[in-house]
Amino acid sequence: MFNLHYRLERKTIGFLLAIIGVASIGGAVEIIPLFTIHQTVEDAPNMRVYTPLEIAGRNIYIREGCYACHSQMIRTLRDEVERYGPYSLAVESKYDHPMLWGSKRTGPDLARMGNKYSDEWHVRHLNNPRDVVPESVMPHYSWLGRTELRSEDLGRHMVALRRVGVPYTDDMIANARSDAYGQAAPDTPFAEGVTKRYGAATNVRAFDGKPGNLTELDALVAYLQILGKLTDAAHKPVAAAGG
Amino acid sequence: MAVEERDPYTGHMTTGHEWNGIKELNTPVPRAVFFFLIVTALFSVGYWILMPAWPLGVTYTKGLLGIDQRNIVTESVKQAAVERGVWTSRIEAESFKDIQADPRLMERVRQTGRTLFGDNCAACHGSNARGGHGFPNLTTASWLWGGDPESIAETIRVGINSTHPQTRTSQMMAFGRDQMLKKDEVENVVNYVRSLSDPAVAKDVPAAKMEAGKAVFAANCVACHGDDAKGKTDLGGPDLTDRFWIYGGDAESITTTVWGGRQGQMPSWEGRLSPLDRKILALYLFDLRREQR
Numbered sequence: 279m280f281n282l283h284y285r286l287e288r289k290t291i292g293f294l295l296a297i298i299g300v301a302s303i304g305g306a307v308e309i310i311p312l313f314t315i316h317q318t319v320e321d322a323p324n325m326r327v328y329t330p331l332e333i334a335g336r337n338i339y340i341r342e343g344c345y346a347c348h349s350q351m352i353r354t355l356r357d358e359v360e361r362y363g364p365y366s367l368a369v370e371s372k373y374d375h376p377m378l379w380g381s382k383r384t385g386p387d388l389a390r391m392g393n394k395y396s397d398e399w400h401v402r403h404l405n406n407p408r409d410v411v412p413e414s415v416m417p418h419y420s421w422l423g424r425t426e427l428r429s430e431d432l433g434r435h436m437v438a439l440r441r442v443g444v445p446y447t448d449d450m451i452a453n454a455r456s457d458a459y460g461q462a463a464p465d466t467p468f469a470e471g472v473t474k475r476y477g478a479a480t481n482v483r484a485f486d487g488k489p490g491n492l493t494e495l496d497a498l499v500a501y502l503q504i505l506g507k508l509t510d511a512a513h514k515p516v517a518a519a520g521g
Numbered sequence: 522m523a524v525e526e527r528d529p530y531t532g533h534m535t536t537g538h539e540w541n542g543i544k545e546l547n548t549p550v551p552r553a554v555f556f557f558l559i560v561t562a563l564f565s566v567g568y569w570i571l572m573p574a575w576p577l578g579v580t581y582t583k584g585l586l587g588i589d590q591r592n593i594v595t596e597s598v599k600q601a602a603v604e605r606g607v608w609t610s611r612i613e614a615e616s617f618k619d620i621q622a623d624p625r626l627m628e629r630v631r632q633t634g635r636t637l638f639g640d641n642c643a644a645c646h647g648s649n650a651r652g653g654h655g656f657p658n659l660t661t662a663s664w665l666w667g668g669d670p671e672s673i674a675e676t677i678r679v680g681i682n683s684t685h686p687q688t689r690t691s692q693m694m695a696f697g698r699d700q701m702l703k704k705d706e707v708e709n710v711v712n713y714v715r716s717l718s719d720p721a722v723a724k725d726v727p728a729a730k731m732e733a734g735k736a737v738f739a740a741n742c743v744a745c746h747g748d749d750a751k752g753k754t755d756l757g758g759p760d761l762t763d764r765f766w767i768y769g770g771d772a773e774s775i776t777t778t779v780w781g782g783r784q785g786q787m788p789s790w791e792g793r794l795s796p797l798d799r800k801i802l803a804l805y806l807f808d809l810r811r812e813q814r
Contacts, residue, residue, distance in 0.1 A: 286587060311576040318579055324550060354594040356601065361640050363793065393684065394793065396786035398655060399645050410653060 335501025589695025680789035691757030697780030
């Protein structure tokens with residue numbers, strides 16, 4: 279047995295095939311289960327999609343590197359479930375491309391952050407975290423509220439997301455810009471379009487407290503306020519267990 | 522091919538290659554490496570048999586031990602609830618008054634309440650519950666919607682201006698921006714409101730202006746803040762005669778409030794915290810205030 283390698287490395291083609299065989303085990307173990315992912319991941323029939331404004335917020339979340347300090351993944355551990363809420367399910371990241379589970383927590387987990395705090399808290403906290411949490415070590419993001427949101431490419435983002443499986447309709451993609459504006463401008467005709475296309479449960483508010491101008495802060499707060507709210511699938515196993 | 526040759530110094534074989542008189546040793550891999558390779562390989566085989574391991578299309582090998590991390594966490598949360606049941610069952614069943622009369626039970630409430638407050642409430646109200654600009658101080662006697670444990674528990678349940686269908690709703694209107702009051706009327710009423718908690722203000726303001734401010738107050742503000750300006754807890758109108766201010770009590774802050782209005786928001790906690798947790802928090806906050814009085 280110990281001489282197998284000794285003999286093998288003298289046969290170039292055989293050795294090459296052996297290397298390919300061994301190296302592909304790691305890939306195969308990760309890739310093959312993906313072929314049956316539609317049967318293995320939980321069902322969430324009423325799961326909603328991210329609105330254009332929330333996609334924009336998600337892109338800002340990625341751009342600013344929030345994932346480096348905040349996870350979006352509640353593990354199956356008692357202390358995490360008691361602190362943050364029901365553990366995360368795979369289906370909750372169904373429309374996340376890329377997923378933002380994260381691997382390190384300098385700040386708290388954000389998987390169930392949606393609607394936990396008020397919009398005003400988020401605005402004040404992002405402007406200067408120490409205004410509301412004196413012991414915080416988070417950097418401030420005060421320019422977000424002064425920076426107008428770039429929305430002209432949102433439709434193209436949605437086309438890309440549709441290509442990887444997010445069920446956006448042509449109507450949603452065609453109205454991406456006006457929906458992004460309308461979600462942060464209640465009482466305008468644009469806001470009605472958001473509710474019509476994305477459902478009555480969609481948050482339509484002036485997230486940064488200033489209706490009329492659409493800033494990066496609007497987008498990021500809209501995204502933070504939907505975290506963990508796309509589906510209530512994660513709450514069901516807990517309810518079934520009587521928790 | 523290679524010529525068999527043993528190196529006289531190390532006793533190992535050479536590869537039989539030679540470069541300018543330098544020969545290459547063919548030292549065998551130490552036995553310990555093979556030993557640990559075999560041990561770890563056997564360990565992983567045992568692990569595959571006992572634990573969940575290999576994906577099989579739509580399912581996976583479950584392992585002989587039948588371990589499922591989701592069941593473990595559900596069980597451990599349930600187990601913890603049973604262990605706490607000794608005292609939580611009493612909190613669930615007994616009235617606020619009876620719980621407060623039991624010092625040992627209140628000790629539990631203080632310990633658990635501090636953790637619950639830190640995880641859920643401290644972000645806005647501060648880790649010491651003293652609040653901040655826009656977020657009420659919870660250690661004072663000045664409660665917008667009533668400071669008894671029942672009212673606090675209800676506020677936690679439905680929130681204020683929240684998305685809950687039964688939410689408490691309250692709004693300070695934008696009297697200046699929406700042109701309900703003229704600029705001088707705003708100025709007069711601000712002075713009057715300041716004088717309610719700080720009598721020294723009245724000395725610097727002409728009596729006629731103060732009277733005008735009082736008239737504006739009587740015509741516009743009493744519906745929510747009460748005839749005596751001591752607030753109305755059924756409408757969430759703050760007491761204006763005490764020294765506690767949510768948005769600041771100086772002339773500039775009050776002018777901003779009267780001019781642009783205010784509508785604070787507190788989320789509903791019904792979907793997030795159990796009735797037991799909310800009851801503990803209500804007791805904790807009521808107790809916190811009594812402690813600091």
